[in-house]
Amino acid sequence: MASYILRRLFGLVPVLFGVTVLVFSIMHLSPGDPAKIILGPKATEASIAKLNTQLGLDQPLHTQYITWIGNVFQGDWGRSIQMKMEVLPLVAERFTATFILTLASIIIASVFGIGAGIISAYKKYSWLDRSMMFMVLIGFCLPVFWLGLLLQIVFGLNLDWLPISGMYSAGQDGFWDMIRHLILPAIALSAGAGAIIARMTRSSMVEVFSQDYIRTARSKGLKEKNVVLIHALKNAFIPVLTVIGMQIGFLLAGAVLVEMVFAWPGIGTLMVNGILARDFPLVQGVILFVATTYVAINLLIDILYAIFDPRISYK
């Protein structure tokens, strides 16, 4: 197990290298002279040259990369041009909000998706299975922002049960206040992922239910609960876990939309603002942060694989 984790960690080195190169190139792949874009159309030659030196853009590319990556490792992610603040603390603070939203969504999606998938598979072809899979289809097809608006109208405006924007009520910072603000955006964000998780769980469980070891488990006189939740689910879980891991990536992307709709102060809003303002250091910071998180989550999923399937760490 330890050697398996170590191997995975080493495997991350090229991935992270690729990510940093990509993030670094954003500055240089964007059309035009970054300094010119940053300073706007009215900038003078002198001020452009000055900014280029200040940003190190007059150096050769590989020197620029090494300087940049060195700074990144030391926690110096540059300054946001627009907000006039250090990028790293800014991104880290906003990321917390996104993290809370994404985590809540993946929990909702997993609990309901896996639950629905198990019941559907167990009651295969029953009306319960059919109606649940129909709902899954709807959840899958609804656009995130549309579902967000619908939830806002129904539960926020009409029923007035829950707040529809922001993370806290004015002048408050309580945990439960935050949870109340979290419910609607988290549901809006989780629908698509929940639908995909439910379908994968169903097909994976259906496959496992026909296996010999399920018959063996029943022949021992085990309770159905143990047959389904231990013998079947533990085997069916690997493909489900893969899907959950993939969904986390989509959720991070979907969070941008949901954050806009619900004015959730996360990294999505930060990024959109950064792009609109051509705030390169900020955009770089956001992407680097999200990409690193994504890689870390995938490592976590890989480790979970080995926990759920003992055969994996031997391969």
Place this chain on the structure above:
Amino acid sequence: MTALLEVKDLEIKFRKDKEMISTVGEISFAVNEGEMLGIVGESGCGKSVTSLAIMGLLPKEMSQIGRNSDILFNGTSLTKLSDADYRRVRGKDISMIFQDPMTSLNPVLTIGYQMKEMILAHEKVSKRECWTRSVEMLKKVGIPRAEQIMDEYPHQLSGGMRQRVMIAIALTLQPKLLIADEPTTALDVTIQAQILDLIKEIQRESNTAVILITHDLGVVAEVCDRVVVMYAGKVVEEAPVKELFVDPKHPYTKGLLGSMPTLINDQNRLNAIPGSVPLPEEMPQGCRFAPRCSQAMPHCYTAEPPLVSLGNSHATSCWLYDKEEQKYG
């Protein structure tokens, strides 16, 4: 000897395109206490389905047992048990081992877990005692390093070892009846003999009744006391093992014996019975074996022969012997 298990007029039907098709047709047999009964027949004769019916493990939505069918265990009707009561019988009173030890153990649970859950499903005992009993059982079936193997997974063991583990699990609670469905078919020849010996030894030692299901008469000859021969969902002959080998009656049994590889006749089944077992939806009229039978008479194609006792606990269902009965009274 009293019958431990009595299968009475067992009919098993499977759903096929909204129709219920009879796969096993009204068979009856009994297993006595401490006895080793062989059930033989080619693949597709309904042996596995019959054993699953005894275990109450037929797929519910897909299958059905005939209305007049009954399965009595120690005098109690299993077919009338509630799900919860049937569950208490499985593993504790009747347990089962399956053909393929590669796929019959759960790949993601440790051997120890799969051993212990059997005990915990039926008894309230401490974890410690569970562990001790499991290790003891593993040692009993001849597994070296039993303590270590408790923490290992099935894929770390060889096929033979896995089947030993299956046997250990099945016998943990000292059931009165063990059903072994082709327990050696998936194993190497050398391992086959070891596993058979093990089953025989445990059966003698603990006086467990065993139903040994196989398509191989050689296996039956080695270990069984009595044999039931099945063909296309019917019992065609039933006899003590010696009697069956010395004086087989049914042409199907003779065919099976003729196709056994022996020292002289090891030319891969020169005398194999021509044709193959009919599918449940294509059962022939009359005697189900008639189309493949070299001694078939016109009568055989129209009427089904009843199972007739020939004395000496020997019975067969074939018109050839029914006539004899009539002739000699």
